[in-house]
Amino acid sequence: xxxxxxxxxxxxxxxxxxxxxxxxxxxxxxxxxxxxxxxxxxxxxxxxxxxxxxxxxxxxxxxxxxxxxxxxxxxxxxxxxxxxxxxxxxxxxxxxxxxxxxxxxxxxxxxxxxxxxxxxxxxxxxxxxxxxxxxxxxxxxxxxxxxxxxxxxxxxxxxxxxxxxxxxxxxxxxxxxxxxxxxxxxxxxxxxxxxxxxxxxxxxxxxxxxxxxxxxxxxxxxxxxxxxxxxxxxxxxxxxxxxxxxxxxxxxxxxxxxxxxxxxxxxxxxxxxxxxxxxxxxxxxxxxxxxxxxxxxxxxxxxxxxxxxxxxxxxxxxxxxxxxxxxxxxxxxxxxxxxxxxxxxxxxxxxxxxxxxxxxxxxxxxxxxxxxxxxxxxxxxxxxxxxxxxxxxxxxxxxxxxxxxxxxxxxxxxxxxxxxxxxxxxxxxxxxxxxxxxxxxxxxxxxxxxxxxxxxxxxxxxxxxxxxxxxxxxxxxxxxxxxxxxxxxxxxxxxxxxxxxxxxxxxxxxxxxxxxxxxxxxxxxxxxxxxxxxxxxxxxxxx
Amino acid sequence: xxxxxxxxxxxxxxxxxxxxxxxxxxxxxxxxxxxxxxxxxxxxxxxxxxxxxxxxxxxxxxxxxxxxxxxxxxxxxxxxxxxxxxxxxxxxxxxxxxxxxxxxxxxxxxxxxxxxxxxxxxxxxxxxxxxxxxxxxxxxxxxxxxxxxxxxxxxxxxxxxxxxxxxxxxxxxxxxxxxxxxxxxxxxxxxxxxxxxxxxxxxxxxxxxxxxxxxxxxxxxxxxxxxxxxxxxxxxxxxxxxxxxxxxxxxxxxxxxxxxxxxxxxxxxxxxxxxxxxxxxxxxxxxxxxxxxxxxxxxxxxxxxx
Numbered sequence: 078x079x080x081x082x083x084x085x086x087x088x089x090x091x092x093x094x095x096x097x098x099x100x101x102x103x104x105x106x107x108x109x110x111x112x113x114x115x116x117x118x119x120x121x122x123x124x125x126x127x128x129x130x131x132x133x134x135x136x137x138x139x140x141x142x143x144x145x146x147x148x149x150x151x152x153x154x155x156x157x158x159x160x161x162x163x164x165x166x167x168x169x170x171x172x173x174x175x176x177x178x179x180x181x182x183x184x185x186x187x188x189x190x191x192x193x194x195x196x197x198x199x200x201x202x203x204x205x206x207x208x209x210x211x212x213x214x215x216x217x218x219x220x221x222x223x224x225x226x227x228x229x230x231x232x233x234x235x236x237x238x239x240x241x242x243x244x245x246x247x248x249x250x251x252x253x254x255x256x257x258x259x260x261x262x263x264x265x266x267x268x269x270x271x272x273x274x275x276x277x278x279x280x281x282x283x284x285x286x287x288x289x290x291x292x293x294x295x296x297x298x299x300x301x302x303x304x305x306x307x308x309x310x311x312x313x314x315x316x317x318x319x320x321x322x323x324x325x326x327x328x329x330x331x332x333x334x335x336x337x338x339x340x341x342x343x344x345x346x347x348x349x350x351x352x353x354x355x356x357x358x359x360x361x362x363x364x365x366x367x368x369x370x371x372x373x374x375x376x377x378x379x380x381x382x383x384x385x386x387x388x389x390x391x392x393x394x395x396x397x398x399x400x401x402x403x404x405x406x407x408x409x410x411x412x413x414x415x416x417x418x419x420x421x422x423x424x425x426x427x428x429x430x431x432x433x434x435x436x437x438x439x440x441x442x443x444x445x446x447x448x449x450x451x452x453x454x455x456x457x458x459x460x461x462x463x464x465x466x467x468x469x470x471x472x473x474x475x476x477x478x479x480x481x482x483x484x485x486x487x488x489x490x491x492x493x494x495x496x497x498x499x500x501x502x503x504x505x506x507x508x509x510x511x512x513x514x515x516x517x518x519x520x521x522x523x524x525x526x527x528x529x530x531x532x533x534x535x536x537x538x539x540x541x542x543x544x545x546x547x548x549x550x551x552x553x554x555x556x557x558x559x560x561x562x563x564x565x566x567x568x569x570x571x572x573x574x575x576x577x578x579x580x581x582x583x584x585x586x587x588x589x590x591x592x593x594x595x596x597x598x599x600x601x602x603x604x605x606x607x608x609x610x611x612x613x614x615x616x617x618x619x620x
Numbered sequence: 621x622x623x624x625x626x627x628x629x630x631x632x633x634x635x636x637x638x639x640x641x642x643x644x645x646x647x648x649x650x651x652x653x654x655x656x657x658x659x660x661x662x663x664x665x666x667x668x669x670x671x672x673x674x675x676x677x678x679x680x681x682x683x684x685x686x687x688x689x690x691x692x693x694x695x696x697x698x699x700x701x702x703x704x705x706x707x708x709x710x711x712x713x714x715x716x717x718x719x720x721x722x723x724x725x726x727x728x729x730x731x732x733x734x735x736x737x738x739x740x741x742x743x744x745x746x747x748x749x750x751x752x753x754x755x756x757x758x759x760x761x762x763x764x765x766x767x768x769x770x771x772x773x774x775x776x777x778x779x780x781x782x783x784x785x786x787x788x789x790x791x792x793x794x795x796x797x798x799x800x801x802x803x804x805x806x807x808x809x810x811x812x813x814x815x816x817x818x819x820x821x822x823x824x825x826x827x828x829x830x831x832x833x834x835x836x837x838x839x840x841x842x843x844x845x846x847x848x849x850x851x852x853x854x855x856x857x858x859x860x861x862x863x864x865x866x867x868x869x870x871x872x873x874x875x876x877x878x879x880x881x882x883x884x885x886x887x888x889x890x891x892x893x894x895x896x897x898x899x900x901x902x903x904x905x906x907x908x909x910x911x912x913x914x915x916x917x918x919x920x921x922x923x924x925x926x
Contacts, residue, residue, distance in 0.1 A: 126885070129702040136657060210672040212655060215662050230664045284703040302701060302709060303885075304786050304877035328785075328875060335784060335873045338768065342775040342783035501652025501890050508660045519658070538660040 107321065111599065112619040118324040119598065119615055122336045122349040126303050126329035130284045132269040133204045133211040141266040143306060143327055146612045147291040148269035151178050151197065152260060154609050156602040158524055160261045164192050164292065173255035173560065180246040185313040186272050187296045194242035200270040202235040213267040216522065220262050221253040254557055258525045265522055294320050294613035303329060321616035340593045348593040353473055356412055359593070366593045369413050371424040373606045374520035374588035375529065377417065381513055381543050382581050386464055391454040393580040398447035399488040400481055401440050405586055409480055412591045417584035419573040421529040424606045428526050430570045433577030444488045451489050458490055465494040468516035469503040478516065510543060524606055526569040527556065533576065544581035632907045639903045644686060647892050648679055654699035654890045673699065695897035700889040706897035709882060717878035719789050721863040724802035732809020733852060739810065740817035741840065752814065758807030767800035767873045784875040797874045801867060805859055812851050820848040849920055857913035861905050
C-alpha cells in the first residue's frame with residue numbers, strides 16, 4: 078500500500094490514522110458518569126418538508142439531515158467535522174486519481190443484505206444517469222470522476238463511469254484529474270448508496286416507509302408529509318450496539334416562531350433555527366438552551382460587472398468599502414456572525430487567508446477611499462450614483478438592505494432602490510442577469526475552499542458568469558492540478574485576493590448556526606462546521 | 621330536484637375546464653421553475669430533469685397530456701415532493717383540513733347563530749353591545765395573532781394543550797387549531813344572524829303572529845328562525861370552503877399536514893402539478909358546496925323552488 082504523501086498529510090492533519098481499530102468511537106459516546114434518561118427519544122425541527130429521501134433526487138439541507146440518518150456512505154464525519162470511515166474501513170491512493178476503498182464486511186442493509194462494492198457502483202452510476210435526473214449529478218462531475226460529465230450529457234453510457242467493484246468489499250474510483258480532497262467529498266448526501274433490488278422493484282415508490290431499505294443507523298417508520306418523519310434504530314446497522322436513541326422524529330417547521338413555541342412548550346429537543354427577532358429575549362431568558370456555532374456559509378451582494386454602473390471597478394470598490402460590516406455583524410445581527418471580506422468563510426478547514434488591504438483599514442478610512450473612488454468615476458452630489466438592489470422577500474434581507482442602503486446614502490449619497498421579489502422570481506431574475514446588485518449567499522457542500530471558490534468560475538451560471546475573469550479561472554485550473562496542499566491553499570488565497578481586487582461581490586458576513594437545544598440532549602456536534610448532527614451520536618441525559 | 625342536480629353537473633364541466641386551462645397557463649408563465657435553486661443547475665443537468673418531467677415538450681403538448689391524465693383521474697407526480705404523486709398528497713392532506721374545518725365550522729355555526737340570536741332578541745341592551753363588540757374583536761383579530769396567543773396561554777403557560785402537531789387527529793391536538801380557526805367565523809355568523817334576525821322580527825308576518833297572541837319564544841323558534849337563517853345559509857358555502865382552503869395560517873402555526881399549507885408551498889415551489897391538482901380540487905369543492913347551499917336555501921325559503 079503505497080499511500081500518497083499528500084493525502085496522508087491531509088488525512089493526518091484531519092486527525093486520522095489508517096488503522097480500523099482506532100475508529101471505534103463513532104457511535105454515541107456517552108461520557109462516563111452520565112446518567113441516561115429512561116426515554117431515549119429525540120425530536121428535531123427540520124426547516125421545510127423534505128423534497129425526497131432519495132439521495133439522488135435531493136439538494137437541500139433538510140433532506141440531507143434526514144438522509145444522513147438513513148443511509149451511510151463510504152465516509153462519515155465526527156463531531157468536529159473530521160472525515161472518518163463509514164462503510165469504508167480504510168482507503169488508499171497513489172496519485173490522488175485512483176482511490177481504493179476497503180469496505181467493512183459487517184455493513185448491512187436494513188433487510189439484512191450485506192453492503193458491497195457493487196452497491197456503490199450501482200449508486201454512483203445511478204447518480205449520473207440522465208434517466209435519474211439528479212439535480213446534484215454535477216457534484217460527481219466536480220469530483221472529476223472519469224466520464225461523469227459525458228454521462229450526464231448523454232454522450233456516454235453510465236457503465237463507463239470511473240467506478241469498479243474489484244471484489245465484493247473493494248471499491249475503486251478513477252478520476253480524470255488528481256483531487257486530494259476526494260475522500261472528504263464522499264461524505265456528501267449525493268454519494269450515499271441505495272439498495273439496488275429495492276429501487277428496481279419499487280421504482281419511484283422505493284422511498285415509502287413500507288418499502289424503504291437503507292444502510293444507516295436508523296430506518297424510517299412513519300412519514301406524514303408536512304408533519305413528521307419518525308425513525309427507529311436499524312438493527313442490522315454494523316454499529317447498532319452503540320446507538321442509544323430508540324426513536325428520532327423530524328418535524329418540518331418553516332415558521333421559526335412556531336418552532337420556538339413548540340420548543341418552549343417542551344415538544345421539541347432541538348430546533349432548526351432561531352427567529353432573529355426573538356434572539357435577544359431567548360439569550361436572556363433561555364441562555365442554557367442556546368447553541369451557537371460557526372457555519373460554512375457566506376452572505377454577500379453580487380454585483381453585475383456586465384452592466385452599468387458596476388462595469389466600473391471604482392464604483393464596485395466604492396460601494397463595497399462603504400459597507401460597515403462590523404455594525405452589521407455586531408448590532409444588526411448579533412448572534413455571533415463575523416464580518417466577511419472574502420467569499421470563503423474562515424471556518425473552512427485549513428483556510429487562513431491574508432485579509433485584503435481594505436479590510437485592514439478603519440471604516441473611516443474605507444469611507445474616505447470610497448468617496449474618492451466614486452468621485453473619480455464621475456459621481457457626485459449633482460450626479461448621484463443610482464442603482465437597484467434585488468433581494469428575495471424576507472424580513473432579515475430587508476433589514477440588511479435598508480441598513481446598507483442607508484450606509485451608502487450617508488457616506489456616498491447613493492440613491493438605491495430596493496427591489497424585493499418572491500424566491501423563485503428572484504432566482505430567475507438573478508440567474509438571467511437582470512440585476513445591478515443582488516443579495517446572495519452560499520453554504521459549502523464540503524469543508525474545503527473549492528466549494529466556495531468554484532462559485533466565481535466563468536462557467537458558473539450562478540456567480541462567475543457575471544464576473545468572467547480569465548485570470549481567476551486560470552487559478553482554478555492550477556488549484557485542481559496542484560498536488561501540494563500548501564500550494565493549493567495559496568492558489569485559493571490568490572483567488573480571494575483577486576476577488577478583493579476586482580470586487581465582483583461584496584462579502585458581508587459569515588454565518589453562525591444558532592438553535593435552541595434542550596440541555597438534556599447529549600452528543601450534539603458543537604464544532605461540526607457543516608452542521609452534520611448524526612442522530613446515532615446523540616442521547617438524552619436524565620434530568 | 622334530480623333535474624337541478626343534473627343541470628349543476630353539466631354546468632360544472634365547462635367551469636372546470638376553464639379553471640384548468642387558465643391556471644395551467646398562468647402557472648407556466650409565472651417566472652421561475654420547479655427546479656431553480658440558489659446555485660443554478662448546469663444546463664445538461666437541467667435538460668435531464670426537464671426531459672424526465674416532460675417539461676422539454678411544447679407547452680400546448682404538455683397541456684393536452686395533462687388534460688388527458690386528469691380525465692383519467694391522474695394528477696401526475698409532484699415536482700417538489702418527489703416521493704409522492706399529487707393524488708397521494710391530496711388524499712393525505714384533505715382529511716386533515718376537512719376534519720379541523722368541520723369541527724371549526726360546526727363550532728362557529730352553533731356558537732355564532734346562538735350569539736347572534738341572543739343579541740338580536742336583546743337588541744340595544746348591554747348584552748347585545750357586549751356580544752357584538754366581542755365578536756367585532758373576533759373578526760378583526762386575525763388567526764395569525766390569535767393562534768400564537770392561544771399557544772402562549774394554553775401551551776407554554778398552562779401546559780394544557782400541545783403547541784402543535786397532528787398525531788392522526790387526536791382530540792387534544794385539535795382544540796387550539798379549531799379555536800384559532802373558528803373564532804373569526806363565530807363572529808361573522810353572529811353578526812349575520814343578528815342583522816337578519818332583527819329584520820325578520822320587524823317584518824309583517826311576525827307582527828301578525830304576535831297579534832294572534834302567540835308566545836314570543838314560539839314565534840322566534842317556529843316562525844322567525846327559519847327565514848332569519850337565509851343569509852346565514854348563503855354564507856355557509858363560502859365559509860366552509862374558506863375554512864378548508866384558508867387554513868394555511870393555522871396549519872403553519874400548528875404544524876398540521878393539511879391542504880392549505882400544501883397549496884401555498886406548492887405555489888412557492890412552482891410545483892406545477894400539485895398547484896393544479898389542488899386548484900381543481902378547490903374548484904370542485906366550490907361547485908359542490910354552492911350546490912348544497914342552493915338545495916338548503918330551497919328547503920329554508922319557500923319562495924325558491926327548483
